[in-house]
Amino acid sequence: MRTSDPLHDATDGGANARAxxxxxxxxxxxxxxxxxxxNTTSHTALDTVRLIASGGRDITPDPAEVAASPYARxxxxxxxxxxxxxxxxxxxxxxxxxxxxxxxxxxxEGLLAGTFGLSHDVExxxxxxxxxxxxxxxxxxQPVAVSRRYDWRASYRxxxxxxxxxxxxxxxxxxxxxxxxxxxxxxxVLRGPGVDARNEYxxxxxxxxxxxxxxxxxxxAMLEIVQLKPYRRERP
Numbered sequence: 001m002r003t004s005d006p007l008h009d010a011t012d013g014g015a016n017a018r019a020x021x022x023x024x025x026x027x028x029x030x031x032x033x034x035x036x037x038x039n040t041t042s043h044t045a046l047d048t049v050r051l052i053a054s055g056g057r058d059i060t061p062d063p064a065e066v067a068a069s070p071y072a073r074x075x076x077x078x079x080x081x082x083x084x085x086x087x088x089x090x091x092x093x094x095x096x097x098x099x100x101x102x103x104x105x106x107x108x109e110g111l112l113a114g115t116f117g118l119s120h121d122v123e124x125x126x127x128x129x130x131x132x133x134x135x136x137x138x139x140x141x142q143p144v145a146v147s148r149r150y151d152w153r154a155s156y157r158x159x160x161x162x163x164x165x166x167x168x169x170x171x172x173x174x175x176x177x178x179x180x181x182x183x184x185x186x187x188x189v190l191r192g193p194g195v196d197a198r199n200e201y202x203x204x205x206x207x208x209x210x211x212x213x214x215x216x217x218x219x220x221a222m223l224e225i226v227q228l229k230p231y232r233r234e235r236p
Contacts, residue, residue, distance in 0.1 A: 061228055063177040072231035076105055078214075078223040079118030087231050095231065105223070109133060109233070110201070110210030112223060120221035124151040132166055136201075136208030139186065143167040146188060150195075152218055162192030164199065174202050174212055176226060183211055194219055 061084050066073055072087040074097055085097040085105060094113060097105045103117035111133060115121045128147045132139050146164035151157070166188040174183050181204075188199040197216040203209060212226045 061177065063179075066177060066228050069229065071229070073228040074105070075226040075228055076223060079115065079120055079217055079221045081118060084228065090231070090233060093233065095233075105225070107225070110203075110213065110225075110227075112213075112215040112217065112225070115217060115223070118217065118221065118223070120218040121152075121154060122150055122217050123153045125149070133208070136186065136203055136210075137184075137206060138208075139166060139168055141168050143189075150192075150218075154218075157194075160193055160195070162190050162195050164188040164190050171205070172202065176211060177228060181211060190216055197222070 061073070061075060074085050074087075076083050076085055076097075076099075081099070081103055083099045083103060085099045085103070087095060088098045089096045093108050095107045097107065099117075104115065105112070106114035111127075112122070112125055114124050126149050127133075128149060132144045132146060143165040144167070146166050148162045148164065150160045150162055152160070166186060169185045169187045171182055172185050174181050183202040184205045186201040186203060188201070190197045190199060195216070197219075199216055200214045201210050202212040204211070209230070209232065210227070211230070212224070214222055214224045217223050
């Protein structure tokens with residue numbers, strides 16, 4: 001456990017949040033390892049949804065197979081992987097999406113919250129203050145501010161402040177598994193210490209549900225996320 005670092009500028013509350021995040025991720029990894037070591041049924045289920053890493057292999061998902069599966073699925077590309085991943089858990093809105101035992105993507109309502117096993121990982125991403133993604137369909141062409149904090153364990157950078165400017169950029173037709181959808185594209189320009197990037201989101205015009213996105217992971221790494229079989233969390 002880190003106790004001090006000149007680059008660690010978070011409050012005690014932020015440190016506690018990170019400690020919880022690390023503990024939760026360790027638990028998630030234990031679950032995946034447990035499934036991998038269980039009976040034949042567990043092996044079969046894990047093999048069905050396992051991650052196929054990059055390297056030229058075609059992982060284009062079959063629409064009929066995805067529709068028949070009981071699992072929610074996403075497709076990811078970036079950070080050294082190209083994969084179909086399955087929803088493993090929803091912990092009060094923090095979703096864990098698994099490939100194999102080496103790769104996990106964490107999402108909150110379609111927003112990247114953390115990664116494990118990519119070439120560049122982000123331990124935690126959190127929005128502070130007002131969250132315009134909670135009412136994304138109401139965001140217009142006039143930019144609205146998004147305040148985030150990023151934790152990058154590999155570079156010992158914690159609590160890095162990043163400001164986004166989120167705005168609507170018009171409608172686009174997006175094809176997913178052979179189905180075309182007219183979605184609204186949103187652009188978010190990110191600026192912060194060592195950060196100069198742009199997120200893009202394609203969302204339903206009425207609900208703001210994000211079907212596709214390209215999101216910043218770390219300097220030099222972006223992750224594309226596509227909802228193949230969506231998981232829509234019931235709101236309280």
